Amino acid sequence: MNTRGQFLSSRLVNDSLISLFVVSTFPPFRISFQLRMWDWFQQYCPWVLQGISMVYGMIVRIRRKAYQREWLRPKHLSRPVVSVGNITVGGTGKTPFVIWLAHQLHAKGQRVAILSRGYGRQDPSKNLMVSDGKGHVKEWRVSGDEPTMIAQHCPWALVAVGPDRFRLGQWVLEQTPCDCFILDDGYQHLSLYRDLDLLLFDATDVKGLCGVLPAGRLREPLDSAKGAAAFIFTRSETLSSIQPVQTCIEKVIGQSINPIVLKMVPKQVRHLVTGEVQPLTFFSQRSLLVVSGIGNPRSFCDILTGCGLEVGEEIRFPDHCAYGxxxxxxxxxxxxxxxxxxxxxxxxxAVKLREWFSKDDPVWFVTTDLEFLAGEEHILGLLDRAGVV
Structure with a gap:
C-alpha cells in the first residue's frame, strides 16, 4: 500500500463521522491510530465522546452568549460584512455560494473583498493578498485551495487570507479600497461584526445535526443557528427534499424559517491539463475512478450518479490535501x-492536481453551477436591506 494514500472502495466508506476524517495522509499510522481510537470509543465507551461533547458544547454556547449579551464586543470594519458559514464539519457548498454571492455584488457595482482563513496553506500565520482584483492570483500552496479557486472565478475581486479576519480586513483597506467584505466560513468568527449572517446546511445530511463534536458533526449546538439572517439549503434536488433538515432546525430554534433552496448542477467536464471541454454524456458509457479531497466526498459521487454516470471506485484524500x-x-x-x-x-x-499530470493523462474535472429552487429574491432583498448593495 502506498505510504501516503490509502484506497477505499466507495462501498466500504459509510456515512459515519469516520468518513469525514481523512482516509489517506502522511504518515499513515497517525490517522490510522486516530480512527482506531475514535472507533473504539464509539463502540465501547460512547459516553466518553458524549461527555467531551457536552463540555465542548457548553463552552461554545457560553462564548456565543457572551457576544449576544455584549459581555464581549465584536469589532467593526468600516465596510459592510456578509458572512457565509455553516455549523457542521464536512462540506456544505460554501465556496460555490461565495462565488455566486461575489458575482451578485459585483454586478451591482460593488468592489468586493473576500476574507478567508486559507486552510491548508503553507504559512497560516501571515496575511496574504491572494488576488489584487487585476487577475494576478497567488499559487495555491501559499494561499490555500479554496481562496485560489474563488480568485480564479472572480478575477475582479480582492481575495485575502489571514488568521484574524478583523485585522485582515483592516490590512486589506490599507492596501486598496473596497465597498464590502464577504467573510468565507465566518459563522463562528464572532469577534468580527457581521451585517448579515448567511448559514448553509446540506439538505442531505440530517444526521449531521444530531450531536456536537466529537460525538457528532456539529461545530456548535444547533440552537446557535438562531442567530442567522438566512437559512440556505444546498444539494437539494427538490423543494420537499429539505423537509427533514428544516424540521429539525425549526424544532430546535423554536421558530419557522424562510428557506433558500439551492441545487448543485454539473455543467461540463474539462481535461485537467489541456482544458478540453466535453459534455457530461461524454462519459456515460465509462466506469469512472473518482478522486476527491473535499469535506463531503459522498456528495460529489451523488452528483455524478445523478447525471447517469457510473462511479466504479474512489480514492478519497483528506480535505485540503496538499497533493504531490x-x-x-x-x-x-x-x-x-x-x-x-x-x-x-x-x-x-483540480487546482492542486494540475501540475502533476500531463496532457496525455485521462484526468478530468467537473464544473458546477448553483441553481435556485426557492429564495433567490429573498436573499437579494436581505443584501439590500443590510446596506450591502
Whole structure:
C-alpha cells in the first residue's frame, strides 16, 4: 500500500463521522491510530465522546452568549460584512455560494473583498493578498485551495487570507479600497461584526445535526443557528427534499424559517491539463475512478450518479490535501490496476492536481453551477436591506 494514500472502495466508506476524517495522509499510522481510537470509543465507551461533547458544547454556547449579551464586543470594519458559514464539519457548498454571492455584488457595482482563513496553506500565520482584483492570483500552496479557486472565478475581486479576519480586513483597506467584505466560513468568527449572517446546511445530511463534536458533526449546538439572517439549503434536488433538515432546525430554534433552496448542477467536464471541454454524456458509457479531497466526498459521487454516470471506485484524500507526486502516482497506478480508465475529480482538487499530470493523462474535472429552487429574491432583498448593495 502506498505510504501516503490509502484506497477505499466507495462501498466500504459509510456515512459515519469516520468518513469525514481523512482516509489517506502522511504518515499513515497517525490517522490510522486516530480512527482506531475514535472507533473504539464509539463502540465501547460512547459516553466518553458524549461527555467531551457536552463540555465542548457548553463552552461554545457560553462564548456565543457572551457576544449576544455584549459581555464581549465584536469589532467593526468600516465596510459592510456578509458572512457565509455553516455549523457542521464536512462540506456544505460554501465556496460555490461565495462565488455566486461575489458575482451578485459585483454586478451591482460593488468592489468586493473576500476574507478567508486559507486552510491548508503553507504559512497560516501571515496575511496574504491572494488576488489584487487585476487577475494576478497567488499559487495555491501559499494561499490555500479554496481562496485560489474563488480568485480564479472572480478575477475582479480582492481575495485575502489571514488568521484574524478583523485585522485582515483592516490590512486589506490599507492596501486598496473596497465597498464590502464577504467573510468565507465566518459563522463562528464572532469577534468580527457581521451585517448579515448567511448559514448553509446540506439538505442531505440530517444526521449531521444530531450531536456536537466529537460525538457528532456539529461545530456548535444547533440552537446557535438562531442567530442567522438566512437559512440556505444546498444539494437539494427538490423543494420537499429539505423537509427533514428544516424540521429539525425549526424544532430546535423554536421558530419557522424562510428557506433558500439551492441545487448543485454539473455543467461540463474539462481535461485537467489541456482544458478540453466535453459534455457530461461524454462519459456515460465509462466506469469512472473518482478522486476527491473535499469535506463531503459522498456528495460529489451523488452528483455524478445523478447525471447517469457510473462511479466504479474512489480514492478519497483528506480535505485540503496538499497533493504531490506520491498522490499522482497512486492515482495513475490505480488506473493501471482497475477497469476504470478515466479519472474524474472536483474543481477544487483540480487546482492542486494540475501540475502533476500531463496532457496525455485521462484526468478530468467537473464544473458546477448553483441553481435556485426557492429564495433567490429573498436573499437579494436581505443584501439590500443590510446596506450591502
Amino acid at each position: 507526486q506520491d498522490e499522482a502516482n497512486l492515482i495513475l497506478e490505480k488506473i493501471g490496476q482497475s477497469d476504470q480508465d478515466i479519472v474524474v475529480t472536483t474543481e477544487k482538487d
